[in-house]
Amino acid sequence: MVPLVATCGNRLPLVARTAYGAVMSTTAKVTIRDVARATGVAPSTVSRALSLPDRVNRATQERIQQAAKDLGYVPNSQARALTSGRTRAVAVLVSDITNPFYFDVIRGTQHQLAGAGWTQLLVDTEESADAELRALTALATKADGAVLTASRLSDVQIAKIAERTPLVVVNRRPSGVPSVLIDTPGGVEQALEHLVSLGHHDVLYVSGPDTSWSNQRRWRALVGAGRRLGVRVARVGPYAPFVDSGAAAADAAVNAGATACICFNDLIAIGMLTRLRERHVRVPEDMSIVGCDDIFGADFCNPPLTTMTSPIERAGRVAVSMLLARLDAAPHDGLHGEQLRDTVVLPTHLTVRGSTGPAPAVHTV
Amino acid sequence: MVPLVATCGNRLPLVARTAYGAVMSTTAKVTIRDVARATGVAPSTVSRALSLPDRVNRATQERIQQAAKDLGYVPNSQARALTSGRTRAVAVLVSDITNPFYFDVIRGTQHQLAGAGWTQLLVDTEESADAELRALTALATKADGAVLTASRLSDVQIAKIAERTPLVVVNRRPSGVPSVLIDTPGGVEQALEHLVSLGHHDVLYVSGPDTSWSNQRRWRALVGAGRRLGVRVARVGPYAPFVDSGAAAADAAVNAGATACICFNDLIAIGMLTRLRERHVRVPEDMSIVGCDDIFGADFCNPPLTTMTSPIERAGRVAVSMLLARLDAAPHDGLHGEQLRDTVVLPTHLTVRGSTGPAPAVHTV
DNA sequence: TTGAAAGCGCTAACAG
DNA sequence: CTGTTAGCGCTTTCAA
Numbered sequence: 012m013v014p015l016v017a018t019c020g021n022r023l024p025l026v027a028r029t030a031y032g033a034v035m036s037t038t039a040k041v042t043i044r045d046v047a048r049a050t051g052v053a054p055s056t057v058s059r060a061l062s063l064p065d066r067v068n069r070a071t072q073e074r075i076q077q078a079a080k081d082l083g084y085v086p087n088s089q090a091r092a093l094t095s096g097r098t099r100a101v102a103v104l105v106s107d108i109t110n111p112f113y114f115d116v117i118r119g120t121q122h123q124l125a126g127a128g129w130t131q132l133l134v135d136t137e138e139s140a141d142a143e144l145r146a147l148t149a150l151a152t153k154a155d156g157a158v159l160t161a162s163r164l165s166d167v168q169i170a171k172i173a174e175r176t177p178l179v180v181v182n183r184r185p186s187g188v189p190s191v192l193i194d195t196p197g198g199v200e201q202a203l204e205h206l207v208s209l210g211h212h213d214v215l216y217v218s219g220p221d222t223s224w225s226n227q228r229r230w231r232a233l234v235g236a237g238r239r240l241g242v243r244v245a246r247v248g249p250y251a252p253f254v255d256s257g258a259a260a261a262d263a264a265v266n267a268g269a270t271a272c273i274c275f276n277d278l279i280a281i282g283m284l285t286r287l288r289e290r291h292v293r294v295p296e297d298m299s300i301v302g303c304d305d306i307f308g309a310d311f312c313n314p315p316l317t318t319m320t321s322p323i324e325r326a327g328r329v330a331v332s333m334l335l336a337r338l339d340a341a342p343h344d345g346l347h348g349e350q351l352r353d354t355v356v357l358p359t360h361l362t363v364r365g366s367t368g369p370a371p372a373v374h375t376v
Numbered sequence: 377m378v379p380l381v382a383t384c385g386n387r388l389p390l391v392a393r394t395a396y397g398a399v400m401s402t403t404a405k406v407t408i409r410d411v412a413r414a415t416g417v418a419p420s421t422v423s424r425a426l427s428l429p430d431r432v433n434r435a436t437q438e439r440i441q442q443a444a445k446d447l448g449y450v451p452n453s454q455a456r457a458l459t460s461g462r463t464r465a466v467a468v469l470v471s472d473i474t475n476p477f478y479f480d481v482i483r484g485t486q487h488q489l490a491g492a493g494w495t496q497l498l499v500d501t502e503e504s505a506d507a508e509l510r511a512l513t514a515l516a517t518k519a520d521g522a523v524l525t526a527s528r529l530s531d532v533q534i535a536k537i538a539e540r541t542p543l544v545v546v547n548r549r550p551s552g553v554p555s556v557l558i559d560t561p562g563g564v565e566q567a568l569e570h571l572v573s574l575g576h577h578d579v580l581y582v583s584g585p586d587t588s589w590s591n592q593r594r595w596r597a598l599v600g601a602g603r604r605l606g607v608r609v610a611r612v613g614p615y616a617p618f619v620d621s622g623a624a625a626a627d628a629a630v631n632a633g634a635t636a637c638i639c640f641n642d643l644i645a646i647g648m649l650t651r652l653r654e655r656h657v658r659v660p661e662d663m664s665i666v667g668c669d670d671i672f673g674a675d676f677c678n679p680p681l682t683t684m685t686s687p688i689e690r691a692g693r694v695a696v697s698m699l700l701a702r703l704d705a706a707p708h709d710g711l712h713g714e715q716l717r718d719t720v721v722l723p724t725h726l727t728v729r730g731s732t733g734p735a736p737a738v739h740t741v
Numbered sequence: 742t743t744g745a746a747a748g749c750g751c752t753a754a755c756a757g
Numbered sequence: 758c759t760g761t762t763a764g765c766g767c768t769t770t771c772a773a
Binding site for chain 1 (some may be wrong): 451452453454455457458464473474476479480483486487490495496497498499500513514515517518576619641646649650673676677678679
C-alpha cells in the first residue's frame with residue numbers, strides 16, 4: 012500500500028515507516044520465500060515475477076509484486092550474484108582520487124551506472140600498477156566489469172585481462188579492448204594555432220609523467236602540428252601531474268626563455284601560474300600558458316586559464332554505457348566482434364581565457 | 377610459489393600469469409573445494425584455515441594457504457557474505473560528487489577502508505532525501521554499514537535507521553548515532569576575530585542551504601561571536617553551495633553595503649570573488665571575503681581566499697574507523713553503550729590569505 | 742583438530 | 758505458466 016519510497020519529498024516520515032523496515036535490516040529480513048508464502052506460489056515464481064516479469068501470468072505477477080512491496084522485500088544482491096554470476100556492479104579504477112580530473116569522470120560513471128540501477132565500486136590505485144592488479148583480482152567476484160580510467164598497466168597486460176574480464180579503458184588503446192579516447196591531440200593542435208595567431212613562434216611543452224599514455228600522445232601531436240605550422244617546439248619535464256609540480260615547471264620554462272607553454276594538464280598549468288607570479292613573470296604579457304582538461308578551478312585561477320576543454324564527464328558516461336552494452340549482450344549473444352572492440356573518440360575544444368596573449372616583442376630562445 | 381601479486385613493480389608480466397587467472401576470471405574459477413582436493417582435506421577445513429587460522433593445526437594451515445596461493449584462489453565475497461551476513465563493504469553517501477569538499481572526504485574514507493581491506497561503495501544522493509533513503513535500502517545487503525557525509529534526512533529518521541544499520545554521520549548530530557563533527561563554528565569565531573582585528577564592525581553572513589545543518593550551526597556561532605565581540609552581523613541567502621551561486625550572493629552583499637562577508641563555503645566565496653571583479657568591487661580593499669573548508673582552489677583563486685581550513689580528509693578517515701570499530705565489535709560484544717555513541721570533534725583553523733584586508737575608511741551599512 | 746552436513750537467498754534447468 | 762529440484766561458494770553447527 013504505502014510505497015517503499017515516496018516521490019513526495021515532504022512526507023517522508025509517513026513513508027519511512029515502510030522503508031525503515033527494509034533498510035539494511037539485520038532483523039526480520041524478508042526473503043523470497045516469505046513473499047511466496049504470502050502469495051501462495053512457489054519461491055521460483057516469485058523470483059521470476061521479480062526478475063523476468065514477462066515469463067509470469069500478468070495477474071499473479073502483479074499480486075506478487077504488490078506483496079513484495081507490502082512486506083518490504085529487498086532482493087539480496089549477494090545471493091543473486093551467487094547464482095546468476097552477475098553482480099550488477101562495476102568497478103571504476105582511478106589513479107588518484109585527489110585529481111579533479113577524475114571527479115568529473117567519476118561523476119559521469121556514477122550517473123550512468125545509477126541510471127541503469129547498477130552499483131559503482133570506486134577504487135583508487137594510487138598510481139600503482141601493483142595496486143591496480145591487486146584491485147582487479149579482489150574485485151573478481153564483486154563486479155561484473157571494470158572501467159580503467161588511468162591504467163598504469165601495459166597494453167599487453169590490459170589486453171590479457173580483458174580476455175576474461177569485461178573492460179573499458181579511458182585514454183588508452185590496447186588492441187581489442189573497447190576504449191574511450193579524449194581527443195586532446197586535436198586540442199593541442201588548436202592550442203598551437205591559437206598561439207601562432209598571437210604571434211608565437213616558439214612553444215614549450217611542459218611534460219607530464221612518462222608513464223602517461225596521454226602525455227606521449229600530446230607531445231607527438233604537438234611535434235606534428237609544430238612542423239605543419241612552422242613553429243619550433245621543445246619540451247621540459249617530466250613533471251608529476253600535481254599543482255605543486257608547477258613551481259619547478261615554471262622555473263624550467265623561465266630558464267628556457269619560453270614565451271608560450273602548453274602544459275600536460277591544468278594542474279601543472281595552475282601551479283605554474285602561481286610560481287610565475289611569485290617571480291614577477293607576467294602572464295600573459297611575458298609568458299602565455301595553456302592547460303589541458305578544463306578542470307574545476309581553471310576558470311577562476313589567476314589569470315583564468317586558456318585550456319583544452321575535455322568532455323570528461325561524458326567520457327565516464329560513455330565508458331560505462333559501452334561496458335553495460337557489452338555486459339548485457341554477453342549472456343545472450345548478438346554483438347560479439349564488431350561492437351565489442353570499438354573506440355569512441357570524444358572531441359576537445361580550446362577555451363581561451365586570460366592566460367594567453369600576444370608574443371612579447373623581444374624574447375630569447 | 378609465485379606470489380599472487382608481486383611487490384616488485386617491474387616484473388609484472390611474470391607475476392601476472394598467476395594473477396590473471398584469478399582476475400575476474402569467468403572461466404576456471406578456483407573454489408575452496410579445489411584447494412581442499414589439492415590438500416587432501418575437507419572444504420570446511422580450508423574455510424577455517426583461511427578465515428580462522430587459529431582454529432586449525434599450524435602445519436595443515438600453512439599447507440592450505442600455500443595451496444590456495446598456488447592455485448590462485450580468490451575468495452568469493454558474495455558467497456562469503458551470504459553465509460556470514462557480512463560484506464566487508466561500507467557505503468559512503470555524499471550529496472554531490474561534484475563538490476570538491478567531498479573529494480577529500482572520499483579520499484579519507486577510501487584510504488581508511490582500503491587499509492583495512494574493505495570495499496567502498498560510493499553513492500551520490502544528489503541532494504535528495506529520497507535518493508538517500510532509496511540507496512540505504514538498496515544497499516541493505518551490499519554493505520555492512522554506511523557513512524552519511526551530508527544527510528538530507530531528519531535527525532529522527534537517521535536515528536531510526538541507525539537502530540538497525542551501523543551508521544556514522546559527518547557534520548550532523550542525531551542522538552545516539554556516532555558522529556564526526558568539524559568544528560567550523562570555532563572557525564567562524566576565529567574568522568570574526570580576524571575581521572575585527574582588521575577594523576571591521578559589520579559582517580555579513582552569506583548563507584548556504586537552509587537544509588544544511590552546518591549552515592545553521594555556523595550562523596548561530598557567528599551571532600554568538602558577534603555579540604561577544606560587539607560586531608553587528610546580518611545574513612543574506614540562502615544560496616545553493618555552488619560557485620555559480622556566488623554571483624547572486626555578491627550582488628546581494630554589494631547591495632547590502634557589506635564590507636566583510638563570511639560565506640557558508642568556499643564554493644560560494646569563490647563565485648563571489650569572480651562576480652565582484654566583474655563589478656569592479658575590489659577585494660579586499662572594498663570588501664573582505666572569508667570562505668569555509670579550504671577546498672581545492674581556495675589557494676589559487678584571485679585573490680587567494682582567507683578561509684577556515686577543515687581537516688576534511690581526516691573527517692572521512694575518522695568516520696570510517698569509528699564505523700569499523702563498531703562493526704568489528706558487533707559480532708562479539710564488548711563496547712555497546714559508551715564507545716558506540718561517541719562524537720569526535722575535529723578542529724578547524726583560519727588560514728589568512730589575500731581576500732581579507734582592513735575595513736574601508738568609509739562605508740555604508 | 743577435522744569432517745560431514747545443512748543451509749544462506751536466490752536462480753535456473755527441467756518437468757508438469 | 759508454474760512448481761520441483763539442484764545447486765552457486767562459502768560458513769557453521771555438530772559430531773567424531
